Amino acid sequence: MRLTKFTDNALRVLIYTAANSDRLTNISEISEKCNIPHNHLTKVVHAMSTNGFLETMRGKGGGVRMRRPAEDISVSNVVRITESDMKIIECFVPLCPLAKKCKLRSVLNEARKAFLDALGNYTIADLIENEGELRDAGWL
Numbered sequence: 001m002r003l004t005k006f007t008d009n010a011l012r013v014l015i016y017t018a019a020n021s022d023r024l025t026n027i028s029e030i031s032e033k034c035n036i037p038h039n040h041l042t043k044v045v046h047a048m049s050t051n052g053f054l055e056t057m058r059g060k061g062g063g064v065r066m067r068r069p070a071e072d073i074s075v076s077n078v079v080r081i082t083e084s085d086m087k088i089i090e091c092f093v094p095l096c097p098l099a100k101k102c103k104l105r106s107v108l109n110e111a112r113k114a115f116l117d118a119l120g121n122y123t124i125a126d127l128i129e130n131e132g133e134l135r136d137a138g139w140l
Contacts, residue, residue, distance in 0.1 A: 001088070001111075001112065001115050003079065003083065004082070004083060005040075006040075006043075006044065006047075006082055007078070007079055007082040007083055009034070009036050009040060009041065009044045010044050010047065010048055010078055010082045011075065011078060011124075011127075012034040012036065013030055013034060013036070013041070013044050013045060013048060013054075013064075014048065014053060014054075014066075014070070014073065014078065014124045015124060015127050015128055016030055016033055016034055016139075016140070017030070017054060017064055017065060017066055018066055018070035018124045018125065018127075018128050019128045019131050019134060019140050020140060021065065021066050021070070023065075024057065024061075024062070024063030024064065024065050025063050025064050025065070026062070026063040026064065027041055027042065027045065027063075027064070030045075030064065033139060033140070045064055047081075047082065049064075049067075051081050052067055052068060053066070053067060053068060053073055053078070054066060054067055055067040069125070070123060070124040070125035070128065071123050071124075071125035072123070073123055073124045073125075074119070074120050074122065074123055075119040075120070075122045075123065075124070075126075075127070076116050076117070076119035076120035076122075077120075078124075079116065079119055080116065086112060086116075088108040088109070088111070088112055089104065089105055089108050091105055
């Protein structure tokens with residue numbers, strides 16, 4: 001399973017914002033610390049805001065903060081929202097001659113479900129349990 005860069009960036013933004021939940025963070029700061037180009041970051045923050053994970057405030061002194069507690073946001077939920085196509089295999093374009101008899105698709109769908117179920121065991125809060133180490137590394 002391979003996740004898109006958009007999903008990677010969304011998770012990084014949520015981790016960074018959750019670890020700094022005591023204050024507003026701004027786009028420039030997140031861009032620098034998370035190594036995400038400004039224009040990509042703007043799209044990610046918009047998507048995370050639209051889906052209720054982040055709250056954004058415009059203007060001087062504005063910024064970004066968590067809208068929901070980090071412990072209420074499952075990694076699986078973020079992945080499901082940010083990954084537009086979770087298909088692992090495409091059997092019909094072009095049409096595979098084995099499509100009607102092959103078991104590969106069901107096996108891969110089972111693997112995808114297991115992957116998402118495993119991610120469902122973790123929240124953004126779980127990803128910042130090592131906050132001290134993240135700070136020591138200069139990431140926060």
